[in-house]
Amino acid sequence: MNNSINISVIISTYNSEDWLEKVLLGYACQDDTTFEIVIADDGSKQPTFDLIERLQKEVSYPIQHVWQEDEGFQKSRILNKAILACKADYILMSDGDCIPRKDFVSTHLKYREKGFFLSGGYFMLPMNISKIITKETIFSQDCFKVNWLKKNGLSSSFKNNKLSANGFMQGLLNKVTPTNASWNGHNASGWKEDIVAINGFDERMQYGGQDRELGERLMNKGVKSKQIRYSAVCVHLDHPRGYKNQDSINKNLAIRAETKNKNKTWTNYGIKKD
Template structure:
């Protein structure tokens, strides 16, 4: 297979199903999906067992017991479980446009990782999107979204830009090409070399810290935020707390200041 798509999830079957329907209609279907499940209840497994009969790509369910927010650990387990040399990362609340995988594969290059973004949807539209809206790509059409209450904004160009315009916006955007967990990709050998995600870190910056260690390894990044498109479904964030943010900030400072490449608590800790 050309790629392994790794997506995180936790007790969010409705959103996860919509995301998998998005991957079912990709223009390049030569990939597997690995669900990095941070302790969901049995309903997630039941959903995946049902979807396996309806989609063409392999669905691999990597699960661990619920021990609080341990996304870094389950992502590392998913990296180990992957069967491809190129890994595309996203989340179980981000529906990909049909050219998402093709775009990542087109731009992949040794010595680089790819940095994409997302287009945030409000809760009412997130809930209203149906399977048919995904299969026929209506949820990526600005006019369709505006007719359902989306506010008009320059940010809508992220969905409508194609060809030269998307390349130009990738070039001039002030947003840095960092590792973003909802939309990033890289070579498995690079991720294994740096020992994957830092499992000391909970929510808040663990994706960026991984990217900073890739930079320390000598990699560069490419900006594809206007080319590799996902729409982000709204949800609550009950796992955010100030103490964790401070701890993670200190880890990231250490990574940058001391040019850390390999995290001491990563893939090999499992």
């Protein structure tokens, strides 16, 4: 194993060890192995600890498990703890329900550039396909192939280009997509010093948009964004969202509006507390 760590990958999780296992197996297939995984765990119970302990022996990459007590949805807080734990000077953030294609890490490394952060997307899978993905289909990379997915019930859609585009087509689609190159918690990367310079995530923010708000402060600070949604590919496993509530979303929209209107680059509710 290459001992140099060029990139720290933060994976957020909460009591969903079946999905987390598939995700961590996806990282066992990467064509660039100069990474560590930092699991940002917002209060999972013993089964998650058992899974991580088992996989630490099975995979060749290092895994750090950063855990906090379960006090409701406190993802921003655990992400800030994970940021501080990262050993590399470049950080990729994704989620415990996003399986990375084998070139996921190398793509983020290839496009990283001082003064920029990278904005990727994800490919949503329905629950029936999410369930049938196995270690074998991850290692064979079948779960990223449109033909295999269609054989298992995926319908035809323009979005399927996210999986099949390569080379010139990837670059073209990245350029013409109407989607904002925002900081997306499931697939975005940037320099640790830039993230620390804006004080990380705003811990007042619970579900809904805390990743976007981080990106908005980065942009206010002069960091630009680059679109790589057709190049850095991960498939998103389906799950219920019991933590989603309108009050939290409204509160977060108000915080984002303030960030925008006041051109804020710093939060007093981040890594460092006032």
